[in-house]
Amino acid sequence: MSVKNKSTQTPIWSKAFAQPAQEFAPTPLAIVSGTVPPSLRGCLYRNGPARLSRNGQQVGHWFDGDGAILGIHFNSPSFGGEKPWAVYRYVRTAEYEVEAEKGKFIFGGYGMNPPGNLWDKLTKPVKNAANTSVLVLPDQLLGLWEAGHPYSLDLETLETLGLEDLGGLENHQSYSAHPKRDTATGDIYNFGVTPGLNSSLNIYRSNSTGQIQQKGMIPISGLPLIHDFVLAGPYLIFFISPVRLQLLPAFTKLKTFSDALSWRPELGTQILVFDRSSLQLISRQETEPWFQWHFGNGYLEADGTVVVSLIRYEDFDQTNQYLQEVATGKTRTEAKGRFWQIRLDPKSGKIIDSYQLIDPFCEFPIVAQTEVGKASRFTYLSVHKPGVDISKEMLGAIACFDHKTDTLTVADMGSNCYPMEPIYVPDTEDPDQGWVLTVVFDGDRNCSEVWIFDASHLDADPVCRLALPEVIPMGFHGTWNSYN
Ligand SMILES: [Fe+2]
Structure with missing residues (x-):
């Protein structure tokens, strides 16, 4: 009886994190069912924390895990030809290399301070985990992490090439994990927060090669947590939630950064609207408190x-508590993420109306890359399955919300299967055709697969399922790169 109780108390999803993920060299993928659409030509890249322990030491928070990047190539012009193949490599950050050599965690992170004595704690730098997202540039792939510089990797082999300053990042300037690309101009926008007694929000515009062409900067009070921002037509918009770091406990290592971030609802949410061509502030407004990690999209209406x-x-x-608990393999806190829409006046920053769009709790909203910053009919996102105890579960389905018909189409992955953020991929031959790709962890079979859905029939069976050689732990963000 006790054995049964014990087994039912261990969530199936935690198997994906039970041991550090195993990287693998370029490997042809076996088809489990269906066929790869011939017009699907490109690479799906995904990033996420893949190592949550080292020789018995556990990370303090899911965000502390060492990043590993998965590349899955379809109809590749080089290796593999028509046969899909994949490669999975840890990002060899400077700190990762030291820890791998020593066989133990040495550095601090978001939710953990360096082990050892006070001197160790105060002198060891924070590890660049390079675990949050990726950005494809013409001659390199960037592994992104919001508190540091990106790491450059080879687009095909995923070999780590080193830190990248994009021709403009100063040492203290970070490059966040949610850049926005305007596919019409090729320009890439991003930001980074520089901490200090007088913190600053730095905004960057890069050209299509990633090289920084223009910078903006605005002082901000305190040290907030800003994870994502909005590109909406001619505007860049930041919603600064009322979370502020307690500087003294964090920098004297009395608390981890995660524990030193305090919820300050009295500060409200600060809305900052920037002109994206000048990177100058247009309006600043305060509204009610809430927190968000992610935006789905933003766009300018005809009425301004x-x-x-x-x-x-x-x-x-x-x-934050739920995400910390994920790293322990067992969660107990409800994280109620709700999909909302806000309409605001960019000239004043004032919110005109806002409301919830769908019922299920959800995360990872995303639109087609070509629609970033523009009106987009469909938002793809990960959702909780109906009826589950969300305090104990991870996101168990992907879905598509149609803003025109106000309907949600859900792709239920079946029991004990956990999909990652869905990525929309345009068909290279038919502009009306698209695919939705997700990497799925099957907890019953303890394996990972890539599932390809017809974007217009998300509730039908996937058109193709491919077996991956190793378990890929659930991670954060990915992107698609079409072969030209
Ligand atoms: Fe994110």
Whole structure:
């Protein structure tokens, strides 16, 4: 009886994190079912924390895991030809290399301080985990992490090439994990927060090669957590949630960064609207408190208002606590992420209206890359399955919300299967055809697969399932790169 109780208390999803993920060299993928669409030509890249322990030491938070990047190539012009293949490599950051050599965690992170004595704690730098997202540039892939410089990798082999300053990042300047690309101009926008007694929000515009062409900067009070921002037509919009770092406990290592972030609802949410061509502030406004990690999209309406979609939480503490618990393999906190839409006046920053769009709790909203910053009919996202105890579960389905018909189409992955953020991929031959790709962990079979859905029939069976050689732990963000 006790054995049964014990087994039912261990969530199936935690198997994906039970041991450090095993990287693998370029490997042809076996087809489990269906066929790869011939017009699907490109590479799906995904990033996420893949090592949550080292020789018995556990990370303090899911965000502390060492990043590993998965590349899955379809109809590749080089290796493999028509046969799909994949490669999975840890990002060899400087700190990762030291820890791998020593066989133990040495550095601090978001939710963990360096082990050892006070001197060790105060002198060891924070590890660049390079675990959050990726950015494809013409001659390199960037592994992104919001508190440091990106790491450059080879687009095909995923070999780590080193830190990248994009021709403009100073040492203290970070490059966040949610850059926005305008596919019409090729320009890439991103930001980074520089901490200090007088913190600053730095905004960058890069050309299509990633080289920084223009910078903006605005002082901000305190040290907030800013994870994502919005590109909406001619505007860049930041919603600064009322989370502030307690500087003294964090920098004297009395607390981890995660524990030193305090929810300050009295500060409200600060809305900052920037002109994207000048990177100058247009308006600043304060509204009610909430927290968000992610925005779905933003766009300018004909009447001059701006529409923004996001996953909104009532506060910071619950979602951060849940994400910390993921690293322990067992969660107990409800993180209620709700998909919302906001309309605001960019000239004043004032919100005109805002409301919840769908019922299921959800995360990872995303639109087609060509529609970033523009009106987009469909938002793809990960959702909780109906009826599950969300305090104990991870996101168990992907879905598509149609903003025109106000309908949600869900792709249920079946029991004990956990999909990652869905990525929309345009068909290279038919502009009306698209595919939705997700990497799925099957907890019953303890394996990972790539599932390809017809984007217009997300509730039908996937058109193709491919077996991956190793378990890929659930991670954060990915992108698609079409072969030219
Ligand atoms: Fe993110």
